[in-house]
Amino acid sequence: MAGTQLPNDPYNIIITGVGGQGNVMASRVLANMLVKKGFYVTIGETFGASQRGGSVMSHLRVSKKDTWSPQIPKGKAHVIVALEPTEAIRVLADYGNPDVKVVSNTRPIHPAGVIAGDLNYPAIEETKKTARGISSHAWFIDATDEALRLGNPILGNIIMLGALSGLDDLPLDKEDFREVIAESLPQNKVDINMEAFDLGRGLLKE
Amino acid sequence: MSALLDKKEGAEHLLMGNEAIARGALEAGVKVAAGYPGTPSSEIIESLAGVAKDANIYVEWSVNEKLAMEVAAAASFAELRSLCVMKQNGVNVASDFLLHLAGSGTRGGMVLVPCDDPGALSSINEGESRFFARTVEIPLLEPGDFQEAKDMTKWAFELSEELKQLIMLRSVTRLSHASGNVRFGTLPTGEAKARFRCDGFILDPDEGIVISAPVDYKHGQQHEKLKRAKEIFEDSPFNTYEGPEKPELLIITSSACTLYSREAISILGLKERVGLLKLGTTWPLPPKLLTRYLSLAEKILIVEEVLPFLEENVKVIAAETASEIGIKKFYGKNDGTIPMVGELNPDYVINAITKILEIEYLPRPEEYAAKTQGLAFFGAPQRELIFCPGCPHRASFWSIHNALELDGRKGFVCGDIGCYTMALLPTGFTTLKTVHAMGSGSGLASGFGKLGQFGLDQPVLAVCGDSTFFHTAIPALINARHHKSDFTLVVLDNSGTAMTGFQPHPGLEVNAMGDNVPDLDIAEICRSMGARVEIRDPFELEETRATLNNLMEDNEGLKVLILRQICGLSPEKKAGKKYEMAINEEICLGENCGCNRVCTRIFRCPGLVWDKEKQVTRLDEVICTGCGVCADICPAGAITRKEAV
Known part of the structure; x- marks a missing residue:
């Protein structure tokens, strides 16, 4: 574990996905874990109409010193967590840089234009190649498939958080996770979320 | 117990801007809060409703924004502190009462919080509420971060009582819907008693009648209040300056743009060259403070969203004091240094500064940037907005669209505000042909329905949601019935204000605080007006389509089809x-x-x-x-x- 030192200050995280995947919840949980460690955290979120099938993004700024802008400047992300693989590419195009790390789910959600046959959806191997070409490292995890094995696809976001913790760039410990989850979810949901977090962490370390 | 009621002074929590505003109101001892749901404002009332029982306050989702302001004003007249909340265009709805309230003045501290949506992230307009403060002549505050969102809200109530005037505290999406660390103050203890004193001398602000007349006297009083506000604002701790004594460039900003400007200065490493004057009290502007800082630099950049409000008002002060401070070169929205349309971000401010100071900035290596060219297009297919899986609106518009096609007379649908506005798009089979304000679909249909006299032979339809029905569709229906206007209204009743997070409305048996309340039946209301009313389940496609065709062929006045199916995101459905x-x-x-x-x-x-x-x-x-x-x-x-x- 990285102690309470940040690799950069502010440390910039983007969590991205498609409306309905639990983007907002993931960003809240992550931010609250970091606040417990004494950091200033700013979250900027896309809400409202964009939740209806659109691309969504949460920008997290983590700092020892100050509150930062809820929007990360272009090209300045340190890590991108993508709950949907092509969203990783969309975010990299604007916020990527040669040092950025990417942790992405592999499960596609087809946009309406793809369902209709007007647009092409790239094959996952192509997406992996693209991401690896413009990041320092990109990890791809079958988070939704693993979540389905746990019994609920929505746990994909927690698996992805677990994977992010596996990078060891941030002091994200399991006990903080348990506390934060216990504050926001009913007691009978805590164990399954803990399991999802551990699973994600393990998958990244593989 | 919610973190919002944490009694520990100095406790620190991660709060959304909207929650911070709610906490500020609680620290001020607010007793009554009312609003109408609208992104990005909804969580203020929701947060307060969630703690209403424990905090012993009254919170309601009013039928519309004008009602919300009236409900909150009544509390103020009865010497309680009150809050009313709405999104930017809600202020338009409330503005008639707002003008008169500004004229009559208030008693218990009263704060109006409009949340603007620069860039229209969840709106179909880029309305700007700050000009209302200037138009109706009330003081305006703009918090610059999450801590200030709480602290300024608390202070706004005190200021309101000192001036006996409504205070506007304006937020924007990137504050309301962003989150940050907030350090708590104390929560007040003690009870407040409501009493309305109205038997005193007619002009007595505390015991007389509450009215904006006699106008010359009351308008004069209003100006005295503004003058006093200016004096108070000269020394406000919410106006701050950071930067060198003689900056090459002075940035004047407010609200979320404070964070963008600070970030831009930091990323460009210009702390020794650029000064940042952050204003929290933005109407009336404190002239002495402005004059002092305008004197520091030759070049002035004004950074704000949406309209050039600060820019215009600062320029007036600069013109009035030109002999003292000299001629300035202004940069901002009017000269195009800052875009006039859309929301800002740190990059826009970086661009503005680099242009003015003629410096280079490359956010990432050129070869990297070249590699990402076109990627967003080829590597990530566009996601257009669509109805959720299982959304009743998809089924409803499928039937409406098919009924119109079968009817064959080029009938059209006037749209309204809600998730179903997306029926402008392919997800709703591009069925809607007009969309304006809340309730305007029915209002326009009422007008179209009278054009048969001039040869309009197309069937006229309108849609509205259940919450919109109560908000402003009812007067339009009464108008249509009374004037024998011929149209069919389809009420897309999904049992809640779905777009903004499923807030209750008068059609439901529950209110914001979770109490059981009388529900008003949309069908009965329409029948009582004399409309022909049918009720169907939109998931029964054929039946819905056939009913619509039948209604369209009935050329006799007002017809209402209620399509009832609960929102796919509701807890019942998700189960x-x-x-x-x-x-x-x-x-x-x-x-x-x-x-x-x-x-x-x-x-x-x-x-x-x-x-x-x-x-x-x-x-x-x-x-x-x-x-x-x-x-x-x-x-x-x-x-x-x-x-x-």
């Missing part, structure tokens, strides 16, 4: 699937079917995926909600449903 869906790949002929895969090409529910390799439609079981509707649109019978166990 389980009604149907298990299946697709028989043997039967699905895909593009070779006579329907040319109508399910994925036109219906476009995200639960259905077109499998290019196999040339069949596939079910995405993670996304499908089991509403069962697609089984009825498949002409081949390849999609089947069976009751889920």
Whole structure:
């Protein structure tokens, strides 16, 4: 574990996905874990109409010193967590840089234009190649498939958080996770979320 | 217990800007809060409603924004502190009362919080509420971060009582819907007693009648209040300066743009060259403070969203004091240094500064930037907005669209505000042809419905949601009935204000605080007006379509079709699937079917995926909600449903 030192200050995280995947919840949980460690955290979120099938993004700024802008400047992300693989590419195009790390789910959600046959959806191997070409490292995890094995696809976001913790760039410990989850979810949901977090962490370390 | 009621002074929590405003109101001892849901403002009332019982306060989702302001004002007149909350265009709805309230003045501290949506992230307008403060002549505050959102809200109540005037505290999406650390102050203890004193001398602000007349006297009083506000603002700790004594460039900013400006200065490493004057009290501007800082630099950049409000008002002060401070070079929205349209971010401010100071900035190596060119297009297909899987609106508009096609007289639908506004787009089969303000669909239809006299022979339809029905559609229906206007209103009743997070409305048996309350029946209201009313389940596609065709052929005045089906995101719906869906790949002929895969090409529910390799439609079981509707649109019978166990 990285102690309470940040690799950069502010440390910039983007969590991205498609409306309905639990983007907002993931960003809240992550931010609250970091606040417990004494950091200033700013979250900027896309809400409202964009939740209806659109691309969504949460920008997290983590700092020892100050509150930062809820929007990360272009090209300045340190890590991108993508709950949907092509969203990783969309975010990299604007916020990527040669040092950025990417942790992405592999499960596609087809946009309406793809369902209709007007647009092409790239094959996952192509997406992996693209991401690896413009990041320092990109990890791809079958988070939704693993979540389905746990019994609920929505746990994909927690698996992805677990994977992010596996990078060891941030002091994200399991006990903080348990506390934060216990504050926001009913007691009978805590164990399954803990399991999802551990699973994600393990998958990244593989 | 909610973190919002944490009694520990100095406790630190991660709060949304909206929650911080709610906490500020609680620290000020607010007793009554009212609003109408609208992104990005909704969580203020929601947060307060969630703690209403424990905090012993009264919170309501009013029928519309004007009502919300009136309900809150009544509390103020009865010497209680009150809050009213709305999104930017809500201020337009409330503005008639607002003008008169500004004239009559207030008693208990009263704060109006409009939340603007620069960039229209969740709106169909880029309305700006700050000009209302200037137009109706009330003081305006703009918090610059999350801590200030709480602290300024608390202070706004004190200021309101000192001036006996309503205070506007304006937020924006990137504060309201962003989150940050907030350090708590104390919560007040003690009770407040409501009493309305109205038997005193007619002009007595504390005991007289409450009215904006006699106008010359009251208007004069209002100006005295503004003068006093200016004096108070000269020394406000919410106006701050950071930077060198003699900056090459002075940035003047407020609200979320404070964070963007600070970030831009930091990223460019210009702390020794650029000064930042952050204003928290933005109307009336404190002239001495402005004059002092304008004197520091020759070049002034004004950074703000949406309209050039600060820019214009600062320029007035600069003109008035030109002999003292000299001639300045101004940069901002008027000269195009800052875009006039859309929301800002740190990059816009970086661009503005680099242009003015003629410096270079490369956010990332050129070769990297070149590699990402076109990627967002080829590597990430665009996601247009769509109705959720299992959304009743998709089924409703399928039937409306088909009924119009069958009718064949080029009928059209006037739209309204809600999730269903998206029926402008392919997800709703591009069915809506007008969309304006809340309730305007019915209002426009009332007008179109009278144009038969001039040869309009197209059937006129309007849609509105259940919450919009109560908000402003009712007067339009009364107007239509009384004037024998001929149109059909389709009420898309999904049992809640779905777009903004499922807030209750008068059609439901529950209020914001979770109390049981009388529910008003939309059908009965319409029948009492004399309208012909039909009620259907939009998931019954054929029945809905046939009913609509029948209503359109009935040329006698006002007709109402209520399509009742609960929102797919509601907790009841999320609890389980009604149907298990299946697709028989043997039967699905895909593009070779006579329907040319109508399910994925036109219906476009995200639960259905077109499998290019196999040339069949596939079910995405993670996304499908089991509403069962697609089984009825498949002409081949390849999609089947069976009751889920």
